Amino acid sequence: MPTVDISGWTCPTPLRDQPRVVMGHGGGGALSAELVQQIFAPAFGGEILAQLGDSAAVSLGGVRLAFSTDSYVVRPLFFPGGCIGDLAVNGTVNDLAMSGARAAYLSCGFILEEGVEMPVVAGVADAMGAAARAAGVEVATGDTKVVEAGHGDGVYLNTAGIGLIPAGVDLRPQRVVPGDVVIVSGDIGLHGVAIMSVREGLEFGVEIESDCAALGGLVESMLAVTPDLHVLRDPTRGGLAAALCEIASASCTGIVIQERAIPVPSAVANACAILGLDPMYVANEGKLVAFVPREHADAVLDAMRAHPLGAGARIIGETVETHPGMVVARTPLGGTRVVDLPLGEQLPRIC
Amino acid sequence: MKYLEEFQNPELARRLLDEIRATVTRPWALMEVCGGQTHTIIRHGIDQLLPDEVELIHGPGCPVCVTPLEVIDKALEIAARPDVIFCSFGDMLRVPGSDRDLFQVRSRGGDVRVVYSPLDALKIAQQNPHREVVFFGIGFETTAPPNAMTVHQARKLGIPNFSLLVSHVRVPPAIEAIMTSPSCRVQAFLAAGHVCSVMGMGEYPELADRFQVPIVVTGFEPLDILEGVRRTVRQLERGEHTVDNAYPRAVRSEGNPAAQAMLADVFEVTDRAWRGIGTIPASGWRLSERYRDYDAEYRFSVDGITTREPAACRSGEVLQGLIKPHECEAFGTACTPRSPLGATMVSSEGACAAYYLYRRLGTTPTPQEASPVA
Numbered sequence: 001m002p003t004v005d006i007s008g009w010t011c012p013t014p015l016r017d018q019p020r021v022v023m024g025h026g027g028g029g030a031l032s033a034e035l036v037q038q039i040f041a042p043a044f045g046g047e048i049l050a051q052l053g054d055s056a057a058v059s060l061g062g063v064r065l066a067f068s069t070d071s072y073v074v075r076p077l078f079f080p081g082g083c084i085g086d087l088a089v090n091g092t093v094n095d096l097a098m099s100g101a102r103a104a105y106l107s108c109g110f111i112l113e114e115g116v117e118m119p120v121v122a123g124v125a126d127a128m129g130a131a132a133r134a135a136g137v138e139v140a141t142g143d144t145k146v147v148e149a150g151h152g153d154g155v156y157l158n159t160a161g162i163g164l165i166p167a168g169v170d171l172r173p174q175r176v177v178p179g180d181v182v183i184v185s186g187d188i189g190l191h192g193v194a195i196m197s198v199r200e201g202l203e204f205g206v207e208i209e210s211d212c213a214a215l216g217g218l219v220e221s222m223l224a225v226t227p228d229l230h231v232l233r234d235p236t237r238g239g240l241a242a243a244l245c246e247i248a249s250a251s252c253t254g255i256v257i258q259e260r261a262i263p264v265p266s267a268v269a270n271a272c273a274i275l276g277l278d279p280m281y282v283a284n285e286g287k288l289v290a291f292v293p294r295e296h297a298d299a300v301l302d303a304m305r306a307h308p309l310g311a312g313a314r315i316i317g318e319t320v321e322t323h324p325g326m327v328v329a330r331t332p333l334g335g336t337r338v339v340d341l342p343l344g345e346q347l348p349r350i351c
Numbered sequence: 352m353k354y355l356e357e358f359q360n361p362e363l364a365r366r367l368l369d370e371i372r373a374t375v376t377r378p379w380a381l382m383e384v385c386g387g388q389t390h391t392i393i394r395h396g397i398d399q400l401l402p403d404e405v406e407l408i409h410g411p412g413c414p415v416c417v418t419p420l421e422v423i424d425k426a427l428e429i430a431a432r433p434d435v436i437f438c439s440f441g442d443m444l445r446v447p448g449s450d451r452d453l454f455q456v457r458s459r460g461g462d463v464r465v466v467y468s469p470l471d472a473l474k475i476a477q478q479n480p481h482r483e484v485v486f487f488g489i490g491f492e493t494t495a496p497p498n499a500m501t502v503h504q505a506r507k508l509g510i511p512n513f514s515l516l517v518s519h520v521r522v523p524p525a526i527e528a529i530m531t532s533p534s535c536r537v538q539a540f541l542a543a544g545h546v547c548s549v550m551g552m553g554e555y556p557e558l559a560d561r562f563q564v565p566i567v568v569t570g571f572e573p574l575d576i577l578e579g580v581r582r583t584v585r586q587l588e589r590g591e592h593t594v595d596n597a598y599p600r601a602v603r604s605e606g607n608p609a610a611q612a613m614l615a616d617v618f619e620v621t622d623r624a625w626r627g628i629g630t631i632p633a634s635g636w637r638l639s640e641r642y643r644d645y646d647a648e649y650r651f652s653v654d655g656i657t658t659r660e661p662a663a664c665r666s667g668e669v670l671q672g673l674i675k676p677h678e679c680e681a682f683g684t685a686c687t688p689r690s691p692l693g694a695t696m697v698s699s700e701g702a703c704a705a706y707y708l709y710r711r712l713g714t715t716p717t718p719q720e721a722s723p724v725a
Contacts, residue, residue: 019455020455020458020459021458022454022455022457022458023454023457023458024454030689031689200467202467275467276442331394331395331396332359332361332395332573333359333361333364333395333396333397333400333573334361334364334365334396334400335395335396335397335398335399335400336396336399337393337394337395337396337708337709338708338709340707340708
């Protein structure tokens with residue numbers, strides 16, 4: 001057996017710059033952030049955009065408005081618990097709700113692929129209408145384009161929305177201070193696992209449904225307790241981990257999370273264990289994370305639990321002065337680990 | 352899956368830790384062979400909870416990390432061909448070749464697909480009879496049998512447009528290479544439980560005897576790891592060096608004979624280069640002569656690949672357990688998951704990535720790695 005000479009061991013070349021767009025640029029992680037910061041923000045140059053919130057708080061004629069847009073390219077179009085139409089309404093309604101605003105009007109852009117069956121388009125539109133009525137928002141304007149067969153996944157959607165921000169409400173990461181309590185509104189990971197199970201044809205022994213829902217009502221019930229919430233975030237792409245990392249970074253505070261306190265349904269935990277994924281990075285579509293002053297935490301938690309979409313709300317951690325900008329999880333065994341912003345999309349592990 | 356929570360029980364973990372503390376009297380260096388074990392250790396903070404005397408050295412058992420650059424470059428070349436559908440497990444897509452990765456091939460129009468099983472790739476071949484479908488068959492003894500079975504099925508079903516790009520590696524020769532390295536500090540091994548569930552434990556007594564090291568077959572949940580450590584430390588303290596099975600719910604001493612028969616039919620043992628380490632004799636598998644028609648390297652004639660690996664980082668030493676990831680000067684600065692210098696920083700099972708993700712309390716994130724996203 002020859003001796004292995006380790007003195008000459010070498011390492012691969014770095015891939016520092018992506019010359020083209022890769023899927024990770026849309027994953028809600030570090031690559032997405034770089035795309036926005038290096039290309040879009042400099043190109044547009046606005047102060048409001050530079051705040052990089054899920055929605056923008058703007059003033060118009062003395063009125064404070066929340067303004068947001070989002071595009072939807074989910075595959076398959078219909079999945080357990082909803083469809084692309086529900087997502088397109090609820091996603092933008094939720095982005096506005098994270099500014100404290102109740103969505104008032106939405107726009108809707110359809111990009112249809114040549115050849116898609118009319119009942120599919122009708123099904124998506126009907127779902128959008130039903131979701132809009134349930135959320136109390138009106139689809140006020142829209143647009144339709146058709147692309148050639150092979151240039152789209154049947155239906156792509158874009159929605160934009162506006163809503164009024166109530167007086168006295170100011171939800172921004174910069175308002176977070178050490179000592180705030182971190183609350184999550186319920187079970188995490190359901191949407192991402194539901195999509196994965198149908199997209200990849202994976203069976204996890206139990207059907208997992210997306211948590212797709214409009215959170216405007218839940219936010220209203222929280223603000224009714226106190227308008228002094230510091231920040232809200234709906235942890236969609238990149239999951240709970242990305243939302244926490246973004247807030248830690250923007251607020252320059254540290255966040256400590258108790259892993260055992262995070263509500264992960266066993267079906268999600270099992271699916272993630274099989275695939276080598278971390279539930280904290282899996283997308284949600286009907287959950288929020290709230291940073292609340294300690295003195296209001298119990299009352300806000302009670303109000304959340306009294307609402308159907310917050311029945312499973314739990315305190316999962318707090319903000320601290322140490323390790324500013326960093327999220328640290330205390331593991332069930334008593335160790336600690338850093339929770340980082342995902343790079344792009346999570347990849348299933350080989351073993 | 353009912354046992355997930357039971358195997359993370361804090362009370363049982365504390366008892367095991369207490370017993371390890373009560374047993375250990377001097378420093379010991381244990382190597383966990385498998386990247387999956389490394390991931391569990393770091394993710395749950397197990398290395399922080401163990402007594403200072405017990406050092407865990409992270410071994411070369413991440414299949415993504417050790418797949419040689421030449422094979423990655425061959426994969427990239429094949430995947431870029433317009434007539435090919437290239438199928439792979441997900442975490443191979445981000446591994447850098449000489450100048451790109453599979454994600455970039457896909458962004459330039461290559462048909463690269465993530466699958467969860469090689470049989471999915473075979474199905475894709477059946478559905479696309481006019482295109483060549485290639486599956487990237489990498490990994491240890493755990494992933495080799497299903498890949499072997501898929502090739503066997505392809506022949507049985509007469510599917511001519513399927514082939515395998517093979518870079519399989521074997522654990523025992525790697526243990527031997529580590530123990531014969533002059534700079535080796537390893538005094539015991541936590542063997543990879545899933546490898547043993549296939550291959551059994553028959554290859555290990557000779558290694559334990561020859562190198563006078565305890566080898567404890569260990570699972571992957573936190574309590575599995577702690578039980579493996581407890582048994583290993585007990586052996587070390589007693590001066591013993593036997594092969595012990597601490598993962599009996601998954602491992603039988605004879606392993607899985609059907610899987611072994613499939614391996615013997617489809618593959619043959621060969622020398623194999625390990626990325627960052629070098630060539631280890633008889634440490635890999637390739638398709639046997641009988642199945643050569645299904646070997647993508649032959650089918651696509653990807654010879655003459657020139658690789659470029661500048662000596663920029665120290666992942667080879669990390670894979671050998673000579674240094675901890677954070678002892679590399681590039682760690683967390685020039686080398687991050689965003690811009691990996693080495694495969695150990697790419698794979699979530701790589702020691703460097705695990706350290707970077709879960710162990711940076713002494714550092715602060717750079718703006719680009721912790722910035723808000725619109």
